[in-house]
Amino acid sequence: MQLSTATLLLMSGIGVFTSAISLIFLWLANRDIKAVRYWALSSCFLMSGLLLFNSQNTLPELLKYVLPNFVVQASFWLILLGTYHACRKSPPKLALTIFILGYAIAHLNATFIYASYQLRFLLGVVTGMISLSWVLWCLYKYSLGRFKVSSVLISMSVLILLVMSLNKVADINWQGVDSLQQDDSIKAQVFIIALFMSQLLFNFAFAIMTGEIRNNKNKTFQKQLIDANTALKNEKERAENHSNLKSEFLANMSHEIRTPINGVIGCLELLKNTSLSKQQDQFTELAHASANSLLGVINDILDFSKIESGKLEINNEPVELLAVLDSVAKSFAIALSQKSVMLIVDCHKTSHYNLKLDPVRVRQILNNLLSNAIKFTEQGHVKVELSSEQKDDGRVRLSGKIIDTGIGIDAQAQHKLFNAFSQCDASTTRLYGGTGLGLTIVKRLCNLMEGDVLLVSSSAEEGSEFAFSIVVELDETKTSEVCDLQIPKSIGLYSPTSAFYEVMQNQFEAKGLTFDLLSPKSMQQSYFDLIILDLVNCSEPGLESTFLIETARRHAQHVSIICDVNSHIPKSQLVRESGIRVFYHPFTCFDLMQLFAAKAIGSKHGSAYSSCTDTQITLAGLSVLIAEDNKVNQIVATKMLENWHVEYVIANTGKEVLDILSDAQPEQFDVILMDCQMPILDGYQSTKEIRENPQFERFKDIPIIALTANAMSGDKETCLAAGMNGYVSKPIDANKLSAEIMRIIS
Template sequence: MLTVQQRIEDICTLIFEVANGNFDYRIDSTDDDDELNAIIQGVNMLGEELKTSTVSRDFMQSIYKGVIDMLFILNKDLSIRSMNEVACQILQYKEEELKAANIAELLCDPQGELIKYVQAEIAEKGEAHIETCFTTKDRREIPTSINFSQLINNQNEVDGILIIARDITEQKEAERQLILAKEKADAASEAKSRFLFNMSHEIRTPLNGILGFTELLKFTETDETQDEYLELILNAGKNLNRLLNDILDLNKIEQDKLVFEKKNFSIRENITFCLKPYKFLAEEKELTFSFHIDNSVPEYVISDPTRLNQIIINLTNNAIKFTENGSIDVSFTARRLSSSKMVLRGEVTDSGIGIPLEKQALIFESFTQSDESTTRLYGGSGLGLSICKKLTQLMHGDIGIISPPVHQAQGSTFWFEIEMEYTTQSPVVERFELDVSKFKFKEEYNILVVDDSDINLLRAKVTLEHLGAEVTIVNNGKEAIQLVKEADYDLIFMDIQMPVMDGYHAAEVIREEGYDKVIIALSANASRDCIDKCNEKGMNDYLMKPYESVELLNMILKHL
């Protein structure tokens, strides 16, 4: 048993050792509940705390030196307790200058909103993250990503806040360059779209006159040679129009602006009507042409008949173009996905030149053909298959090729699949099978045609008068408004792009003046935005140039 004096001497030694950094030095306490024993336990605990603090301090110092980001330790009031050398270097402050500061003084936060947000986040979650700028001593701003997190001591109490701040100047500059590059790309894309739109309009307007007067010539008495020449002109014009549509559709797809209809129609009737002309084209080349619609294909569906026809026409036209001898066979089947959905599968098989295996992956790319040599026998833009692929994908399907087909020595089978909806409801029939050359209205309609193109005005006037209508023509919307005030018209065909006053404004004013009959937009622009705007301005329907005489007649019969 140690005497009191001996215990006091041991306590003095313990205090001396701990004071000189020997934090592992210990003396044992006794079971006595006296003041000396309490001192021994207290100094032992102090040594343990100092040892832990020293280890932590040394550990933190190594972190301070190793971290390439700015690192701060804050007190709970956000004053700076310590920082690493990187923070001093980047912010250009001395250590003693930063220790005298509050972190809020270094941030670009004039209203104090960020600090309030950080304090609220730390109080709720124990951490926070913001992106802002640090301000250097010479008032430069450095974009920084900052993480705040609480520091917890051994008593599980919040002892401060740790900040790790990364200089993101290069990242922000890269983001800025990406934004600039995107803006330039968007501007270039928009410029391309405007160019295509304007060129399309400029080409479609005279093309409408060419096709229109060619049709009118066919209504007159002509000999066999003249009929053949007129048919060649019509086919060439329709091919040019199809190419324009392909280019514009490709541009819409690239800009994600292609709009699909959801229309109730007879799919069997639609396919038959779509393929009818190609039977004659094939027979002209002395090819056998057949098509078959399986019983699995329902009578009525809900989908976009125009896009379906676009796919069928492209594949069938290609098959005829690339086949010199033999046959073309088109078939359709369907498989049910659910009680309301199905997949339509179409196959177009030909006995033509076929597609080499190494080229089969390329033919669905834009402006690509299997034979790109300058001496190739077959022309074309290389857009058709690319558009078909994009259309089938947008209609939740796919497209592919088998070449040569099963059980054939040569040729190709192009197949496509698209999703559709079943319906048992019969559609409203909007198409009329009419011979325009012999058709006459039962009553005399008074029709106003507004267009800035003299050739298109003349074409419309001759066609409508041939059908038995009384026709008035004017060159701009302002003249049209005046005429509507003076006479009663059963129907107005309104061009959109015109000098003096465009069709949008004219239709709007005419409606405000109380005209409540039919106004039909007549334009070379077929964009969804244009069609929607026509509806907003009070127009009843839309007819795109170039149009065939039967389309003009059908539009009138639809509304009158």
Template structure:
């Protein structure tokens, strides 16, 4: 340990020798002595002096003046000064010493034990101050490292978000084209074999979309940006949709799909319908994947009615391969599956159930499972559903080509992907819309300058000029008929800030690819007006 430098200043050499001998037994000290105050000041400026024992009465400069000079200099004002005096013990001398900056007094003749005890006390105080100083330095370094780590983590988060946004856009765009073709083919005369192929294609595209949504949802949950959106919806219709959707998939595997309802279930409730569908779909899809024969049962049970509304449990039970008891805790963890060998055989990302668990927590619900190897598995989700105060409007179930026609609605489609543009235009023309197509934002602006449209359907990510910039340019036009023109963005981005940006620049609605024709039709009719609809 580094020794502490102690200065002894006294005009009498014999006093220095006596005091040095008295303090020699203190191992932590390195003693420097001077009889000349001016020389002592130079030492204090150039050496790391920590404690000074200063005589009061000296011919060239008294101790009070010496201490005042020390305390007035930034390089030496930290030195702890003990005044040593043989003059009167009157309070006025004590006060003068303390005012000059001294922290203690010793009176001659010095008591050896008291002198050593006081110096030890100051040495201990210096060590504590040094320790605090070092800890503060370490804390400052740690704070800088923490700030740097936070900045790096934020940079990594933003990089991941940008990557996921780009990945989502690049994958969703072709998926939207594929699913649009599927929608068109469903309205065409096809053979039974062709319908089966179409069903396989539809399932494959839906499965790919689920994987993309799982990755994005996991990222949003981890970053704290995931939002729960409560809304009124039809629980009865939700159960019927699950029955209709998965009965077909179960039939393809020669499995029985059974729907059970227990208790006086309400028709309409308030909940996040999209997240409920995500949870239940995940359970049933897993059962379909791991069940080779037998049945899959989807049970919806009313457990309780209280001030919070309805406590409802959704349970999916299968007769599949089952899961080992010691593997059950792993299945709700991200990127984990019950058994590596099973993963190789059946595939999967290991994200689904992890997202289900996190969704359940966000929804203030509960998930659980039980399983017997070779017998089957059971998964459940339960939560409180608020009571609905409104009846729900039902979406049309007929094919989109049978929707009421739109009377000569002039629509500009700005889309750089040829397949998406073609399929979107085809869909719009089945509703008797007049469609013009452009491939970038600049062409969209030029088209609007030449012609007034009832509606613009604008992709957000395009070359030359983005959809956002095109909307800004249109809204900045002097022509009120053109700058008030309704604009709906159709984007492959699912990031909340990008969707919010579309509304900020002037879009009436945001539709996410791949879109539902029902949703598109509904939004078009809401902005172009009822007078355009042919009954």
């Protein structure tokens, strides 16, 4: 039984509908591939065209022979558009528009002027073959071999459709038929079946081509990823090279700048110890202050560079918190003596003293905050409040406040405080100097130690308050938090400064102690085990200070005074002969512990007072070998050693060091001060020779202290790894050098 053409059209339309649904889902799954959209629409148009041909006789007269043909031809054009997009090419809009218009004109002529089914069929076949041949040409020219399998399927589809179309055209019925629906010939029905089969092959080809496009995209992405990784690797290597170059540059700059600065500061310190006129002494003091200011600028810039490049590390070590705070506060003694400002240190909320932290960086935080507060405060006081709190993980959060009565910060300038190289305004830089890096470095350091710093409050001419915090570890190797104390039963305090009195009261109450606040009159009415006299505001021995000291001596078993570092009171005969203990402003909680230390009561100076004489007595008689190639640095170092009555021999190179040791006896030298960068043989190589060469077996264990301008992060570790025992960076600080020598020889 033969099916009618109308039935075949309906069945083909329904079959194409199924493939159209599949292509629509393929499109939804690959929305980023634009070609699939056109192919899905092509199947929908072909389905619609076949169904329109099936119901051709029910259409209006004007659309009866036009709409079905146009819809079927549109499916071929959509295939062409999709192919162009699959090949990553823009369709030729002009050529395609002319082609479509030409078909439209020819079809309308064959419909309304020379009405003929045969002409319309022939025109449709020719137009369809041109469209599909165009598809094959596009694949051949632009696919670049990317669609091998799908191109074969498309070619087979076009070939089947071409053969069946020519077969039908060769035997077309020119009489009695005016539409495809009415053409029940076997060849017409074979043509419809060929059209359906061709569409199925197209759909398979489109599915495969989508996979090929996806695969090509993945390969492209993979190549881009590989290229990006290669580029990132190259950029990483370049960045590392730049970072290494930057680090080398900073290290060289640090060394080359510190070396002459060491000569400048060292010579000025030596000059200050000679007989100078008042004007010469003033000029020397100004030059020394300027050199130290320059050194501070250099240190700030180098530290900021290390932080920016990620080279700065936090090196924790066991320290006594109160001793660190005391050393920082005491470093401002001279600056405080030159203005009417009192530095008050309050630690009564601190209950953890033995900690593991980076003392260098903690000092840097405190130094920057305090130096700003003191610099911008002309009168009144600067107060440091420190507190500690143990966290759940066993670590300790240290929190601090720096409160001053200085010039304050304008509200409009506060947002610039923590910006690098920024100060409140240009006049601040001109008047007070500085790099504008201090607070930036403080913030970065606090962040590195899991804390932060912020401006709590500030107002013009009323002062400022900064708060900072860091997280440190407990030093569990030490069980006792404070030293053994010998507390006097009765204590009296004389102080004309209410802020200092309040802090002392807080400190005493935190330790469960009490004292009486004394006036010159009440001091005479009782007898005390200890009287503490605050004489910071008295710089010269006079009636007031003499009266207070005499009265205290008569009404107390022990007397301690607190005075300005430049005060002449400690040198007075009354103080020297009375065994009065002297503490210098600023007076800290560490001083308070020393005041009550069991072995300190009754001693003349205790551990709170030291002088150059102590160093001379300790180091006198030592013999030192100095390895230094810079003549100025040789003078600075040797003059310091001469002041301490230390004997020395100078070597200009590392080779000279080895030559001297090869002829020396084991007892001839106690210490070697070793510069790291020297000609012929540097300090690292020289140290290695001393430690490893059997020729120097007798000096194998001699203490070697690095005396170097290499002050970057890791330089100390490098020196120690080379076999050195200690490290002092240039510019040489006499106190640090003597302390390091004493530490090594002890």
